[in-house]
Amino acid sequence: MVVEYTNGITVRGIDLWLDPRTRKDLAVVSHAHMDHVARHGAIIASPGTARLCAHRLGEVRTQVLRFGEPAAAGRGRITLLPAGHMLGSAQILLELDGRSLLYSGDFKVRPGETAEPLEVRHADILVMECTYGRPQYLFPPRDEVLEGIGRFIRRSFAAGAVPILLVYALGKGQEVAKLLGDRGYRVALHRSIYEGVRVYEEFGVKFTGYERYDGQRLDDTVLLAPPGAERSLLLRAIPRKRRALLTGWALDGRPKGGIEAAFPLSDHADFRDLLWYVEQVRPKLVYTLHGFDEEFARQLLRRGVRARPLRARTQLLLFHDLT
16 A cells, blocks of 8 residues: 655545645545635535535535445445544545555544544554644633633623624534523624525524624624735724734734734644544554644654655555554
8 A cells, every 4th residue: 555645645546635735636625724625626524615615616516425324435435434623524544455644634633523533443544634742732611711811801701892703614613603602602703604604504503693794883782804804994994993813823923913812722633632543543553634744753663653645746655654
C-alpha cells in the first residue's frame, strides 16, 4: 500500500483523493469548510457535508456515504467516521491489503451541540491535522468560556451597546447560535450564519430564539457575524457596539484591530486532545499535517511514537517501513 501526498492525499489501489486543494475528477471531502473543498467533478461525502457543499457551491455530482458504512473503493474500501468538528465532518478510514490508514480531517474531541460526536478507530497509519499542536494551546472547560462570554454580553447590554460575537460563518456560527439560544439569549444572525442554521435544522438540530439580521434595531439581542462582515455597511451602521472574537487563538493574548475581547471557543482539538487522539488510534506511524506539524511530530517522538510531518510535495509512505 503506497500513499502519495501532493496538496491532497491519495492511495494507490484505491485511487481516491482526500481533501485535495485543487480540482479532481473525484475527491473525498471531509467537511464543508472552504479550505478543504474545491470544485471537483464529483465528491464522496457524508450526508451533512454533501448538503452543505451543495449549499455553498451549488449542485455537484455526489456519492453520499453514511457514517460507519464501508464502501468499495478500487481494490480496497473506504469508511467515513464522525469527526466532531462540525455537522457532517468526517474522518476517512481506508483499508487495503490488510493495512489501514486513518485521515483525521479537522476534528474535535470534546462533544458539541451541533456536530456528530467523534468516533475513533485503530489504524496502522494516522494522518492528522495538528492546528493547535503546541503545548501552550490548552483550552479551558467550555462552561468556563461560556461564562466569560455571558459576562461580556451582560456588560455590553448594561452599557447600551450591541454585543457582536465574531465567529466563522459555518460550523462555529451554528454552534454558538444554539449555545446562546438554549441559554435564553435572543440572537440575530448574519445572513451567512442564518442560512447555515437553516441547513442544520434539516438534519434535526434544534435552534431557538434566533432571527436573521437585516439591519433592524437590536434591543437586548446578541449579533453573530463572521469576522469579515464587521467592515460591512450593515454592521458599521450599528451606533454602539462591542465586539468579541471567538477562536482558539484567543489563548495568544488580546485581539487586535479594536476588538474588545476574545474567548477561546474552538471547533478543533487542543494539544491535550491531540495526544489523546493518537493514544486511542494506536497507529504504528503518524504523519502530521497543517498547523504546528513539525513541533507536534517532535512531541510524539519524545513520547515514543513514530511521527513525521507531511509536506506540500509528493512523499511515498511505504507500509513495509512499519515492520
